[in-house]
Structures are given as structure tokens and as C-alpha cells.
Amino acid sequence: MSERPRLTVLSGPSGVGKSTVVAHLRKEYPEAWLSVSATTRKPRPGERHGVHYFFATDEEMDKLIANGELLEWAEFAGNRYGTPRAAVLERLEAGEPVLLEIDLQGARQVRESMPEAQLVFLAPPSWEELVRRLTGRGTEPPEVIERRLRAAKVELAAEPEFDVTLVNTSVKDVARELLALMDVV
Numbered sequence: 001m002s003e004r005p006r007l008t009v010l011s012g013p014s015g016v017g018k019s020t021v022v023a024h025l026r027k028e029y030p031e032a033w034l035s036v037s038a039t040t041r042k043p044r045p046g047e048r049h050g051v052h053y054f055f056a057t058d059e060e061m062d063k064l065i066a067n068g069e070l071l072e073w074a075e076f077a078g079n080r081y082g083t084p085r086a087a088v089l090e091r092l093e094a095g096e097p098v099l100l101e102i103d104l105q106g107a108r109q110v111r112e113s114m115p116e117a118q119l120v121f122l123a124p125p126s127w128e129e130l131v132r133r134l135t136g137r138g139t140e141p142p143e144v145i146e147r148r149l150r151a152a153k154v155e156l157a158a159e160p161e162f163d164v165t166l167v168n169t170s171v172k173d174v175a176r177e178l179l180a181l182m183d184v185v
């Protein structure tokens, strides 16, 4: 039986490539289970309710928080995001590896409530490349990009709090490294 933590948290600045890496990881290993977060952010083109996020109104998010249904939650760049607790606990109780893709504030909350969790920081090859990726994605207006880049400076400074850092130079390589850390390959 594995001694490794079964809960892995992937964090890193906006635009570093977390979703891209996770999408690749799931192509390589479709059994890997990723928690679907709730958010008050509006869907981007192509994002589907229940697949990419559970898109919620402010009132729905208030209720999720008040009812203790979120394992962690945070406000990030003007929207709220949270991890539905029940689905994560069910998977962990079944002995299955669980992956969360969340921001720094959420990662800190998970560290408090589940100290056995493995915290993985995804870092950009450089600041310039992070700006290029976030801008090049073309999903946010300039003022939101600015806001996310301000948050990115705080997130980058928190890297030493994490158990492991992976530098996202190659999506394929990082996805493989993450699968190995999750102990599923």
C-alpha cells in the first residue's frame, strides 16, 4: 500500500498553465479524478457547467459557504471559487487519488484542514513568459489581466510554502511529473 498522500493540490499564478497541464494529464490517464469547483465567474467560451466549473450566482455561492459545503473557498480577482467538500471526501474514502486545481489562498486552507495533502506549485519559466501566456490566452480584458498579474506576484512569493515545484516548460513533461507525484503511474 502506498505511503504517498492521496490528495494533491496544484496551484500557481494565473496563466502559468495549470488547466492545460491537468487537461493533458487526464488525456494520458483518464481515470485521474479532478475536483470540479464552484465559481461566481462567468463562463468563458467553451466552458461547460459541471465540466469546467459549477457556475453559481452570488446567492448560490453564499449558500454553499453558509452550509459548510465547501472544503475551501477564496475570492480571486473579483470572483469567488470553492471546492465542493462531499465529492472530494467520497473519493478519498474510496482510496482514490484526488487532484485540486486551486489558488494560493485555497491551498493554504487545505494545508490547515488536511495537513497530509501534497502541495504542488506550478511555476512559469520566467515572468515574461507568464505575461505572454496570460495575455496570449485572450480570455480576459486588460484590467483583469493586470489584476491577475498583481495576484501572481503574491503567489510566486509563496512558492517556498509548497512541497514541490514544477516548472511548466513542457506541458507533457509536467503532466507526467504530476502523475508520478500522485502515485498513479
Ligand SMILES: Nc1ncnc2c1ncn2[C@@H]1O[C@H](COP(=O)(O)OP(=O)(O)OP(=O)(O)O)[C@@H](O)[C@H]1O
Pocket (backbone or CB within 6 Å): 012, 013, 014, 015, 016, 017, 018, 019, 020, 021, 133, 134, 136, 137, 168, 169, 170, 171
Ligand atoms: N508549457 C507551455 N508552453 C506554452 N504555452 C503554454 C504552456 N502551458 C500552458 N500554455 C498556454 O498558456 C495559457 C494559459 O494556460 P492555462 O489557461 O492552462 O493557465 P492557468 O494556470 O490554468 O490559468 P488560470 O489560473 O487563469 O485559470 C494558455 O493559452 C495555454 O495554452
Ligand SMILES: Nc1nc2c(ncn2[C@@H]2O[C@H](COP(=O)(O)O)[C@@H](O)[C@H]2O)c(=O)[nH]1
Pocket (backbone or CB within 6 Å): 011, 012, 013, 014, 018, 037, 038, 041, 072, 073, 074, 076, 081, 082, 083, 101, 102, 103, 104, 105, 106, 107
Ligand atoms: N481557492 C480556489 N481557487 C480556485 C478554485 N477553482 C479554481 N481556482 C483558482 O482560481 C483562479 C482563477 O481561475 P480561472 O478559471 O478564473 O482562471 C486560478 O488560480 C484557479 O486555480 C477553487 O475551488 N478554490
